[in-house]
Amino acid sequence: MDELLNAAWAVAFYGCLGRERVKKIITEALDELKHDICAGAQFSLPMDELVVLRAESLLRVRSSSTLKPVVNATGVVIHTNLGRAPLADEALRAVYDVSGVYSTLEYSLEKGGRGGRNSHVEWLICRMTGAEAALVVNNNTAAVLLALSATAAGREVIVSCGELVEIGDSFRIPEILVFSGAKMKAVGCTNSTHIDDYRNAITEDTAVLLKVHPSNYRIDGFVKSTSRDELAALASSRDLVFMEDLGSGLLCQLGVPFVNREHAVRDCLKAGSGIVTFSGDKLLGGPQIGVIAGSKPLIDKMKRHQLLRALRVDKMTLAAFEATLRIYLSARQGEIPVIRMIEADKSDLLKKARSLCRRLKGVAANLKLPLLNAGDFAVSVVETGDAVGGGAYPTDSLPGFGVEIRAGSVGAKTLAAGFRTARVPVIAGIHDSSLILHIRTLLPGDENRITASFTEVLDRYTQYPGIPLPE
Numbered sequence: 001m002d003e004l005l006n007a008a009w010a011v012a013f014y015g016c017l018g019r020e021r022v023k024k025i026i027t028e029a030l031d032e033l034k035h036d037i038c039a040g041a042q043f044s045l046p047m048d049e050l051v052v053l054r055a056e057s058l059l060r061v062r063s064s065s066t067l068k069p070v071v072n073a074t075g076v077v078i079h080t081n082l083g084r085a086p087l088a089d090e091a092l093r094a095v096y097d098v099s100g101v102y103s104t105l106e107y108s109l110e111k112g113g114r115g116g117r118n119s120h121v122e123w124l125i126c127r128m129t130g131a132e133a134a135l136v137v138n139n140n141t142a143a144v145l146l147a148l149s150a151t152a153a154g155r156e157v158i159v160s161c162g163e164l165v166e167i168g169d170s171f172r173i174p175e176i177l178v179f180s181g182a183k184m185k186a187v188g189c190t191n192s193t194h195i196d197d198y199r200n201a202i203t204e205d206t207a208v209l210l211k212v213h214p215s216n217y218r219i220d221g222f223v224k225s226t227s228r229d230e231l232a233a234l235a236s237s238r239d240l241v242f243m244e245d246l247g248s249g250l251l252c253q254l255g256v257p258f259v260n261r262e263h264a265v266r267d268c269l270k271a272g273s274g275i276v277t278f279s280g281d282k283l284l285g286g287p288q289i290g291v292i293a294g295s296k297p298l299i300d301k302m303k304r305h306q307l308l309r310a311l312r313v314d315k316m317t318l319a320a321f322e323a324t325l326r327i328y329l330s331a332r333q334g335e336i337p338v339i340r341m342i343e344a345d346k347s348d349l350l351k352k353a354r355s356l357c358r359r360l361k362g363v364a365a366n367l368k369l370p371l372l373n374a375g376d377f378a379v380s381v382v383e384t385g386d387a388v389g390g391g392a393y394p395t396d397s398l399p400g401f402g403v404e405i406r407a408g409s410v411g412a413k414t415l416a417a418g419f420r421t422a423r424v425p426v427i428a429g430i431h432d433s434s435l436i437l438h439i440r441t442l443l444p445g446d447e448n449r450i451t452a453s454f455t456e457v458l459d460r461y462t463q464y465p466g467i468p469l470p471e
């Protein structure tokens with residue numbers, strides 16, 4: 001242990017971890033290695049090299065932040081696991097500007113006293129959606145929860161069986177309804193709900209007709225759902241609240257026809273939805289936030305609700321959201337990364353794919369790869385089907401381009417694991433036996449990052465062929 005602790009590679013970590021921690025981590029790595037040996041693992045490296053390799057890599061993991069940047073080469077624009085929408089430059093600057101100093105978060109400069117946290121963005125949301133009033137909370141789940149708590153606690157909410165969705169692995173409409181204190185009344189069948197199903201279910205106890213965007217799934221074949229207009233008319237004739245959970249809220253038309261098919265917040269409100277809820281970090285392209293927009297008396301009720309205190313948003317989020325909305329206000333939405341990616345020009349993607357392909361071929365050609373059979377190792381440009389993501393348009397794809405790497409004996413899974421564990425992790429798509437780097441979701445500078453990571457992966461693989469990369 002003393003020998004290991006005094007080696008230069010270990011001493012290099014003293015600064016950030018301290019000697020005692022370094023010692024503990026080396027012990028941990030040794031224990032893991034012993035465990036692998038007992039379990040019968042075979043290694044082609046000499047034991048002393050293996051020890052150094054394991055200890056150093058664990059030290060590297062422990063000394064760096066685990067929440068860190070990655071390159072999204074999956075072609076899924078709004079990738080929930082990778083942080084959904086990357087923010088626009090202006091939004092980033094706004095976060096920076098208000099975070100290290102005091103700010104007007106809840107202070108009115110006119111009154112010289114208490115101001116409203118919501119006031120920074122409410123007028124912008126109203127301007128962009130045509131709503132009378134608006135309120136922001138932590139995310140769309142919180143928006144649905146608050147909206148239902150304020151309008152339907154102790155009363156009934158009627159919702160179609162075909163819309164009892166689960167989004168991600170944790171948002172389930174029936175469960176949110178329970179939390180809000182409302183009673184769920186599911187009507188119709190999985191594939192078909194008529195306006196009469198809603199009408200017949202209304203009782204004195206009914207408070208809300210709820211429409212939920214199915215988002216991440218589609219039912220094919222015979223499908224009948226009730227239109228927004230019909231529901232709005234029914235709700236209004238019976239003095240009920242018509243509420244719509246849109247998921248992805250769209251604030252303007254985009255240059256891709258299928259994207260405009262649904263989600264436009266302004267249209268929903270115009271058609272008679274009393275309340276709509278949507279996320280800030282899906283199609284809108286801003287920070288994680290939930291928006292409730294619609295009728296003033298209903299929003300006012302939510303503003304007074306105790307739950308709001310638990311769901312309120314932080315100054316960094318508000319700064320980013322206000323800046324993002326201001327980009328829409330001046331019709332510069334092309335500056336919002338997710339919109340730029342969704343609207344990306346196909347010939348532009350092809351040009352970038354060719355350029356990346358050339359560079360990766362260069363990397364491969366410059367390395368000696370004894371273990372890779374030159375014959376089945378290939379880098380080429382391919383067409384891809386990219387996705388909007390974020391639980392929207394599950395069956396529509398955006399035609400794009402990517403760089404395919406076929407690594408024969410190494411295998412796509414091993415190569416993908418190598419990319420993931422590189423100093424700058426690259427998350428790629430795996431299709432059958434090949435790995436595909438989708439161009440659409442790359443941000444400026446990502447080409448360089450991918451090239452560096454590819455170099456690192458191949459280097460590592462040629463240096464330590466006997467060490468299986470994690471799968």
Ligand SMILES: *Cc1c(COP(=O)(O)O)cnc(C)c1O
Nearest residue numbers: 139140141167213215246247279
């Ligand atoms: C994404 C989504 C949600 C959850 O929104 P979060 O912002 O992730 O909390 C709820 N409803 C629908 C229809 C969605 O698409």
